[in-house]
Amino acid sequence: MMTKKKPLILRPYHKTSYAYEKLRICKHCRFxxxxxxxxxxxxxxxxxxxxxxxxxxxxxxSMQNExxxxxxxxxxxxxxxxxxxxxxxxxxxxxxxxxxxxxxQRKTVEPETRRxxxxxxxxxxxxxxxxxxxxxxxxxxxxxxxxxxxxxILREMATIVRNDRIRLQQIMLLQxxxxxxxxxxxxxxxxxxxxEPALAEYIGELAKIKRELIKHQAIRYVLRYERExxxxxxxxxxxxxxxxxxxxxxxxxxxxPDFILRYVRQMPKDRFLRLYRLVRRHPDxxxxxxxxxxxxxYNEKYRWDPEFQNWE
Ligand SMILES: [Zn+2]
Numbered sequence: 001m002m003t004k005k006k007p008l009i010l011r012p013y014h015k016t017s018y019a020y021e022k023l024r025i026c027k028h029c030r031f032x033x034x035x036x037x038x039x040x041x042x043x044x045x046x047x048x049x050x051x052x053x054x055x056x057x058x059x060x061x062s063m064q065n066e067x068x069x070x071x072x073x074x075x076x077x078x079x080x081x082x083x084x085x086x087x088x089x090x091x092x093x094x095x096x097x098x099x100x101x102x103x104x105q106r107k108t109v110e111p112e113t114r115r116x117x118x119x120x121x122x123x124x125x126x127x128x129x130x131x132x133x134x135x136x137x138x139x140x141x142x143x144x145x146x147x148x149x150x151x152x153i154l155r156e157m158a159t160i161v162r163n164d165r166i167r168l169q170q171i172m173l174l175q176x177x178x179x180x181x182x183x184x185x186x187x188x189x190x191x192x193x194x195x196e197p198a199l200a201e202y203i204g205e206l207a208k209i210k211r212e213l214i215k216h217q218a219i220r221y222v223l224r225y226e227r228e229x230x231x232x233x234x235x236x237x238x239x240x241x242x243x244x245x246x247x248x249x250x251x252x253x254x255x256x257p258d259f260i261l262r263y264v265r266q267m268p269k270d271r272f273l274r275l276y277r278l279v280r281r282h283p284d285x286x287x288x289x290x291x292x293x294x295x296x297x298y299n300e301k302y303r304w305d306p307e308f309q310n311w312e
Contacts, residue, residue: 032131204238244271
């Protein structure tokens, strides 16, 4: 199951439509792709255009309709006019309003395009995922970079379309990369309600390389699914890593002493040292027996360890 992980450089995360601009849609069958193929993989036509362009077309289209309605109203006013003067006034008013509309529209092309893009992406959520998924499964061997791009697009998508399926896809993709400390990683936007082994693994990975991301939400997640995680291959290691990350702040030790107690013996040495120092700094806190266990473990294993001597 453990496949070789690819090194990855995540580009910094911008809350713009940057990644969307790489997303293209087929004008013919509305298939989505993030790759650079000439022809639509779904229908075979050369009809792929960037989603921004599609949004602009839709924006122009809706503006055209608005102008058409204004002109039709002008025409109706002319038809219902009973005197020549009324005709002139209807025409003048109608043209003036249409002109004004056109002028306003020209000023609002950009916001309207954004609105249309939003609408397009929202209504196509399922098809975008299908398209990206197809890109990833069929072409990842051919194009080295696409998983990263796929992840970046999913990350961008997650700012607009919030659902567990996208989160899970992101987690799955992240799990296929070799994660590093200096990457722009996140956890909270990816949290899902249900138990997902991939999310548990990802939390374990972060507990190792980016401890500061392990907060109440992540600790509560592994607590809620502790039994399920223990059934996983690296389950107890994941839990020990999370417990190890939790000891970095007193507030987590205050909140989850039992959890930390259960995994204190599997914690890496540096994390135990951290906990040991914390315990020594707060002599009045029993932490539900955690204090006793820490001192027992210290006596058994680390009593003669020089690192444990100069804890001040
Ligand atoms: Zn197509």
